[in-house]
Amino acid sequence: MGFLGLMIIIYGFYSIQKTHQAAQRILSTEQVENPLNMDWNDGDIRTAYKQNIWLKNQLALSRETVMSLGINLKDSIIQIQLNGLALIQSPIYHYQPENFLSEMPAPVYSAFFGTPASILHEYSNIPKRPIRKKKVIPGAETVEEKVDTISPAFHWEFMMDHQLKVVINTLKSVNDSVLEAPNLAKDKFRYHFIQAFENQDSLGYYPVLFLWIKETETKALYRALPEHAKVILRN
C-alpha cells in the first residue's frame, strides 16, 4: 500500500511537470492578435470579443469547400457548417470541465481559439463509411457481407493541432423524448483509464474537453466530416 501511495505521489509530480511544460509551450507561441488594450475584466467586452472570434472563424471556414465542425460551449451547440450555412445544429447536453479554459486572458484565448484548428488524428468505434461488400458471380449465388446489428455505444475522440482533445460520449434515446442519463464520472474514468495504458503519449499533457451528445446526431456529425476536418471552438 505504501509503495503504491509513493508511486502515485511520484506520478503526480511528474504529471504536474508535464502540465507546466505544456502551458509554457502555449505561452511561448506567437500570439494571433495582441488585443491587450481592452478591459478584459469587463464581462461584456470579453463576451463580445469571443463572439467576434467565433464569427470570423465561421467566415474563414465558409470559403472552404468541405464541411467543418463548430463547438459553441456558450450556447451548448455543436454544428456542421458548409459555405457559411449550419447544416446540423445539435445540443450539447453536458460538457466538462465546466467553464472550459474560461480563465485565460485575451492573448492566450486568441492563440488557442483565434483561428480554426485541424483534426490531427481521431478515433471512433464505428467506421466513417460502413461499406458492405457484395460479390456477384454469374451462375453462382451472390455473396453479401453480413451486418452486425448489435452496435456498441458510439464513442468518438479527436486531437486537434493546437494540442486540445475532444472526447464525445453519446446518449441513447430511451424513447422519443427522453435520453438516458449520462454517467459523467464513469465516462471520464474510463477514458483516463484507457489512455493511461493504451496511449503512448499519455504522459504528455493536453486539456481534454468531454462532451455528451445524442447518439444519432453524433453519428451524423462524425460521418459528415472529412478526414482532418477543421474545427472552431467558442467557450
Next chain:
Amino acid sequence: MEKETRKRTLIIGAWTLVVAFCFFCLIFGFFIWIPTIQYTYFQKKLSHVDAVDTVVYPQVSLANLKETTALLEAKLEKMNPVRAYIVINTSENTFKLFKNKKLIRSGICSTGSLVELEVENEKKWVFETPKGVFTVKGKVTNPVWRKPDWAFAEEGLPIPSANDPSRYEYGVLGDFALSIGNGYLIHGTLYQRFLGLAVTHGCVRLNDADLEIVYETLPLGAQVFIY
C-alpha cells in the same frame, strides 16, 4: 476457542475492507484526481500572462466590438442561400426543405446503401450518395430510368450495349426527378416501404407527396446540401 477464531475472522475481514477501500481510493485518485489537478494547474498557469510593453494599440471599446459583430453577422447572413434549398442527412435518411430561410417541409428519404458491388473480381461500384454541396442541374417530369451497367451486373446479367432498349425502364423513378450531376438524382420510388433506410444505389428517393413539393420548390441552380 471458537470465540477467538470468530474475533480473528472479523478483524481480518475488517482489515480487508479497509485495504480494499484504500486501494479503490488510490486507483480513483490516479485516474480522476490527478487529471483534474493537471487541468486546474494548466488553467491557472495560462491565466497569469504578463502584459507585454510593445506597440500601444488603440483602445478597443465595447461599442467597437459590437459594431464589428454586427458587420460579421451581416456578412455571414449574406452567405446563406437566398432561394430555396434542401438539406439531406444520409446518416438518418431524412431531408429538410427550406424556402425564404424557413423550413417548409421535412421527412424521410432513402440514400446510398454503401454497398461495394464486385463482379467477376474485376468491376467494382460503390453505392454511396455523395456528400457536399450541389446544385439542381436539371428537372424532368415522368422520368425514364436509363439503367447503368451495375443494374445488370447486380442481377448477374450480361451488360448490354449503350443504346440497347433493355436499358430503359419506365415508371420506376416516380413522377419527377431532379438531377444534381454525375448521374445522381432526387426521384420517386415504387419501394415506399424502404423509405428511411439506406437502400439506394446513390440517388435520393422521396415519397410522392414530398417529391412533388421539392420539385415545385427547388428551381434550377438551387443548392442541395448532403451530409
